[in-house]
Amino acid sequence: MSGSATARVTAALAAINAVDRPEIWIQVRGREDLLAEAARIDADAASGSELPLAGLLLAVKNNVDVAGVTTTAACPGFGYKPAEDAVAVARLRAAGALVLGSTNLDQFATGLVGTRSPYGAVRDARRPDRISGGSSSGSAVAVALGLADIAIGTDTAGSGRVPAGLQGLVGIKPTLNVVPTAGMVPACRSWDTATILARDLDTAELAMGIMAGESRTWPADVRLAAPSRPRVAYPASLPALPDDWAAEFGSQLERLRSTGVDAEPIELDVFLQAARLLYDGALVAERHAAVGSFIDAAVAGDESGNGTAIGLDPTVTGIITAAGRVPAHQYVRDIAALNELRREAMDRLEGFDALIVPTTPFHPTLAEVAADPVGINSRMGTYTNFCNLFDMCAVAVPAGIVEESDCGGVAQFGLTVVGRTFDDGVVADIARRIEATPGLPALFAAGAAPSRAPGERLPWPVAAGAVAVPLVVVGAHRKGQPLANELERRGAFWDGPVTLAPRYRMVALDTQPPKPGVVRSDDGAELAAERWLLSEAALGSFLAELPEPMLLGSVLLNDGSTAVGFACDAVAASHGRDITHFGDWLVAQDAAEHSTDKTGQGIWRQTGKALLTGLQRGRG
Known part of the structure; x- marks a missing residue:
């Protein structure tokens, strides 16, 4: 899509009808409202207003408030109509983005598969027998199919990265609380963050720099980029990956090395132990703290005893109901264990600029998830669950394809660059190397934002307030x-x-x-x-x-x-x-x-020339 906001809206609505994928959306805004807002954006842009996202179409995960659009978190009975946008949405709209509609998700953002919703299982953009990944399922597929230019997702255990990996998108998961969470339905309040999904890194960074800021102070020593020869860690072993996926990860490491990256293996055991705490340990209690009282009341008031009358998903209900039975002493114990694991993990990364992991371990079918909804979901989070628990940042990027030996299909393969707290600029810089690796450009769709030359592109943390x-x-x-x-x-x-x-x-x-x-x-x-x-x-x-x-x-x-x-x-x-x-x-x-004159004669002998001896000299 290109051209004016009005033209983009018209084309998008036609495309939505043509693809006939109703499960992507919970609500598409009305045509008249969209065209009226598009006309205002076009007029503002024509008058010279600074709108860096002018006319870009935005899809918003339906656990994030959009004024006048019912927020359901994929549970119809939970729905409420907010009077104002979430902060992240408001900032993108103020920059010229146009909200096309709200997207489907795993209910209450509890899942990494995209199938746990009464509005339908969201299918993969290319292979409809496969899952989209979740929980930001509709957001990812809307961008992958070109219906939206950018999308807001959320991420607690990987919900912004897993669907990005499966759909061949860029997904930026920032350091916790760098993007304000006001106006978001919590999943696990301590570890929730908003994410951005786009078809290229330039567009994703531009949007993230606008969304973020003013909710958590950037440190005075924030790193803005990686060195020209970064040193990255990668898992010494690859649990949960089939052989063909593991082979592709090895190929990607060699491609990275060819760009001047030093890659060395580390043991990932402490990261994986932390990842298991999120669902298998007491930390899942945060999910009950977020929406458990609503679910408990709905189940108690439903004759069936499971809340289906208001649209509760049985798998999600089971997880959150059980989370309400976690004793407080176990939660405190697991928080202490998490803190110790984080210390060990950061020691493990000492001397490295980032950690490189596969974004997802495989791409399951809808049937496989239906047969084992909890087991498959757990496997999908192998390389994502630990990230927010350790307050790390990450960028997921397309990196290759896997020719799957078991079914003869071709799957998207993604890498995620993971960094320490506030190293958002560093991981984005390394992700850009992956995006620019020779032989890979076909994996990246044309970006929605104009490409920017060096000197025009700032690290998104700078745009978001880092000094x-x-x-x-x-x-x-x-x-x-x-x-x-x-x-x-x-x-x-x-x-x-x-x-x-x-x-x-x-x-x-x-x-x-x-x-x-x-x-x-x-x-x-x-x-x-x-x-x-x-x-x-x-x-x-x-x-x-x-x-x-x-x-x-x-x-x-x-x-x-x-x-x-x-x-x-x-x-x-x-x-x-x-x-x-x-x-x-x-x-x-x-x-x-090339000169034979090595005399080094000094000719600069005048006195009284004003030398620069302080920060204020030489201003003109």
């Missing part, structure tokens, strides 16, 4: 140069090339490795540079290690903006060789390698 300081470098700290690792190991994000305003000169300093010095001058020239973004704490530690004769100060760029940048002291500058005429340190370096 990032721009640092401009001209020499050895540029990407690929000898000292770039000093920034990369601090989680700095490379923001692309920039140009200094023509008020500086550049000298070659007598240092190892060779470095340029930048000095203020009335007789300056434009100089090629690059900009990095890094946290306040990272900038502070970088400054603390800065050797003589280098200084940090404020520099002016040729677009009129300012940033922190390098200078050098007057004594060192006076002994340097002026190389301003090259306009670029890398060009000067190349010329020096």
